[in-house]
Amino acid sequence: YSRRYHEILEKRRSLPVWFQKDEFLQTLRNNQTVILVGETGSGKTTQIPQFVLEAVHVEAEKNPRKWLVGCTQPRRVAAMSVASRVAEEMDVSIGEEVGYTVRFEDCTSSRTVLKYLTDGMLLREAMTDPLLQRYKVIVLDEAHERTLATDLLFGLLKRVLRNRPDLKLVIMSATLEAKKFLEYFSGAPLMKVPGRLHPVEILYTQEPERDYLEAAIRTVVQIHMFEPPGDVLVFLTGEEEIEDACRKIVNKLGDQVNVVPLYSTLPPVMQQKIFDPSPENRRKVVVSTNISETSLTIDGIVYVVDSGFAKQKIYNPSNRVESLLVSPISQASAHQRAGRAGRTQPGKCFRLYTEKSFNHDLQSQTYPEILRSNLANTVLTLTKLGIDNLVCFDFMDPPAPQTLARALNDLVYLGALDDKGNLTKEGEMMSEFPLDPQMAKMLIVSPEFNCSNEILSVSAMLSVPNCFIRPKGEAQKEADEAKARFGHIDGDHLTLLNVYHAYKQNNEDMKWCYENFINHRAMKSADNVRKQLMKIMSKFNLKICSSDFNNPNYYVNIRKALLTGYFMQVAHLDRTGRYLTAKDDQVVHLHPSCCMDHKPEWVIYNEYALTSRNFIRTVTYIRGEWLLDVAPHYYHLPNFPNSETKRILEKLYNKRERKNLK
Ligand code: ADP
Numbered sequence: 150y151s152r153r154y155h156e157i158l159e160k161r162r163s164l165p166v167w168f169q170k171d172e173f174l175q176t177l178r179n180n181q182t183v184i185l186v187g188e189t190g191s192g193k194t195t196q197i198p199q200f201v202l203e204a205v206h207v208e209a210e211k212n213p214r215k216w217l218v219g220c221t222q223p224r225r226v227a228a229m230s231v232a233s234r235v236a237e238e239m240d241v242s243i244g245e246e247v248g249y250t251v252r253f254e255d256c257t258s259s260r261t262v263l264k265y266l267t268d269g270m271l272l273r274e275a276m277t278d279p280l281l282q283r284y285k286v287i288v289l290d291e292a293h294e295r296t297l298a299t300d301l302l303f304g305l306l307k308r309v310l311r312n313r314p315d316l317k318l319v320i321m322s323a324t325l326e327a328k329k330f331l332e333y334f335s336g337a338p339l340m341k342v343p344g345r346l347h348p349v350e351i352l353y354t355q356e357p358e359r360d361y362l363e364a365a366i367r368t369v370v371q372i373h374m375f376e377p378p379g380d381v382l383v384f385l386t387g388e389e390e391i392e393d394a395c396r397k398i399v400n401k402l403g404d405q406v407n408v409v410p411l412y413s414t415l416p417p418v419m420q421q422k423i424f425d426p427s428p429e430n431r432r433k434v435v436v437s438t439n440i441s442e443t444s445l446t447i448d449g450i451v452y453v454v455d456s457g458f459a460k461q462k463i464y465n466p467s468n469r470v471e472s473l474l475v476s477p478i479s480q481a482s483a484h485q486r487a488g489r490a491g492r493t494q495p496g497k498c499f500r501l502y503t504e505k506s507f508n509h510d511l512q513s514q515t516y517p518e519i520l521r522s523n524l525a526n527t528v529l530t531l532t533k534l535g536i537d538n539l540v541c542f543d544f545m546d547p548p549a550p551q552t553l554a555r556a557l558n559d560l561v562y563l564g565a566l567d568d569k570g571n572l573t574k575e576g577e578m579m580s581e582f583p584l585d586p587q588m589a590k591m592l593i594v595s596p597e598f599n600c601s602n603e604i605l606s607v608s609a610m611l612s613v614p615n616c617f618i619r620p621k622g623e624a625q626k627e628a629d630e631a632k633a634r635f636g637h638i639d640g641d642h643l644t645l646l647n648v649y650h651a652y653k654q655n656n657e658d659m660k661w662c663y664e665n666f667i668n669h670r671a672m673k674s675a676d677n678v679r680k681q682l683m684k685i686m687s688k689f690n691l692k693i694c695s696s697d698f699n700n701p702n703y704y705v706n707i708r709k710a711l712l713t714g715y716f717m718q719v720a721h722l723d724r725t726g727r728y729l730t731a732k733d734d735q736v737v738h739l740h741p742s743c744c745m746d747h748k749p750e751w752v753i754y755n756e757y758a759l760t761s762r763n764f765i766r767t768v769t770y771i772r773g774e775w776l777l778d779v780a781p782h783y784y785h786l787p788n789f790p791n792s793e794t795k796r797i798l799e800k801l802y803n804k805r806e807r808k809n810l811k
């Protein structure tokens with residue numbers, strides 16, 4: 150082993166979980182399920198799977214058979230970052246003995262014995278391997294986050310454990326909401342790793358802050374000027390805001406501080422930077438999303454600046470709209486954030502909200518994601534997993550029956566389920582795409598419209614972060630002009646297609662991307678996603694085809710294929726110039742990023758963005774008559790969801806009937 154290995158080992162041995170290694174392994178030997186609760190940073194994620202691996206290895210020698218230890222993470226960044234760290238700790242290259250699997254990326258080999266993967270990926274694996282036969286031990290990490298996929302895994306694994314007495318399960322969680330887990334996994338022992346948190350002084354603002362971003366920057370500057378040495382961790386909500394904050398902090402403090410951003414779309418090399426110790430006498434300022442709340446632990450933080458906000462999924466079941474919204478965090482989250490300041494010495498947490506607001510406005514816990522989601526995808530997954538009676542599924546927190554019923558309905562409209570709720574052949578295919586059912590549907594029908602090549606490209610572009618770079622300040626105009634050159638008059642989906650084509654025509658050139666304000670990283674991952682989706686298409690013998698570009702119907706076909714997937718996301722322009730969503734009469738506006746310079750009567754949209762107004766984003770022009778063809782079940786008249794659009798469609802329908810009669 151290398152010197153570095155021994156250096157790291159020394160550090161590992163001082164982590165709290167090491168003091169309970171034997172006790173943990175003993176408990177695991179005697180029980181099928183173990184619940185482990187420990188403070189963030191105590192070494193759960195990086196160490197426990199290695200302990201398990203050691204124990205499993207000893208057994209495997211007696212009975213040589215290939216076993217895998219899997220450890221789930223709610224976030225892909227965490228899965229990748231932790232896997233690299235553990236590979237380093239074990240002195241192996243990533244992808245060999247230790248690997249990771251996240252959506253659209255598999256970094257494992259036949260030698261892999263320890264695999265970090267997103268909870269969503271383990272769920273996908275269960276679709277083809279219902280008893281998860283490849284695994285000897287499964288570690289469900291960050292269970293307190295209660296993501297949708299983790300919640301489904303709880304229920305699923307309970308069943309699997311009954312059928313596989315040899316499988317073991319470790320549930321790991323950071324906060325002490327362990328009572329719920331204990332009741333749910335009745336009989337499982339609870340092991341607590343004592344925290345060693347130093348006291349953290351909490352400071353609130355006297356008055357509510359009008360602009361938390363500006364307040365956060367001001368607070369960082371004050372900490373730097375008036376507080377003793379120690380690194381700073383700032384919690385904000387998303388990429389754009391974080392980059393903006395980093396720039397402003399650098400502007401104010403220049404080279405006195407080492408400012409590092411952290412968010413999920415940052416490339417892995419950059420993400421690793423948060424762990425670099427800052428050079429002497431320089432303060433490190435990490436500006437992060439809530440990923441550093443519990444997923445990634447950064448050592449050396451003494452000051453936390455908590456904006457009180459995070460981007461969270463919000464679902465309105467009455468109109469089935471799911472959107473990502475910057476919203477207040479819970480008291481439990483605020484507590485976790487503060488805790489990040491007390492890992493190595495006493496620290497301070499600056500909350501950018503009032504104490505009154507903390508006590509009266511914040512919920513005590515974050516709602517589980519399953520209660521804030523559109524469940525179409527969930528229902529499809531569960532059906533594929535053979536769980537027919539959803540009402541009887543052992544949910545830790547069951548969603549409202551009405552929400553489940555809506556999801557079932559939507560899947561029937563999409564043709565994934567038949568009237569009896571059984572999976573159709575098409576539904577079977579849809580469940581295999583790691584995409585929402587609507588996008589999967591659009592891919593499946595695309596060969597019928599002779600445009601699967603194009604739909605593949607559009608789907609790939611929709612699955613990666615925004616490819617358009619829009620800098621603040623002087624370059625913005627230039628960026629907007631560059632974007633306009635890709636613009637397609639019929640809509641944003643086609644604009645994305647133009648960008649993809651141009652990128653390929655220019656040989657994926659980085660310089661070309663730079664000059665055109667296109668995010669090269671996003672394009673590279675789109676290319677990768679496209680390849681993966683194409684593989685799934687080929688598996689089902691779905692033809693990869695294009696019509697001739699000069700064919701007058703080239704774009705019409707693409708738009709019809711788009712509509713066949715997204716027919717539930719249609720909006721109609723009313724006489725007063727507003728758009729109303731077809732399914733529920735919500736007033737929406739075209740997002741400013743939309744490239745069309747006119748307002749077509751009918752549009753489909755990819756995303757419903759709730760900000761100061763209700764925006765629809767990534768919008769493309771379609772024709773109302775097409776709805777009668779591509780989604781007759783949905784729009785067919787007796788069932789149709791809304792009266793305003795129904796009246797218009799009825800007219801169209803009758804007009805066409807008359808024409809047909811003639
Ligand atoms: P837990 O899961 O209990 O929150 P972790 O296992 O994630 O704890 O972290 C244990 C220790 O390993 C922490 O001190 C953390 O800073 C360190 N660590 C984790 N990942 C890295 C990395 N990529 N580089 C350096 N240190 C890391």
Ligand code: MG
Nearest residue numbers: 193194443444
């Ligand atoms: Mg962890």
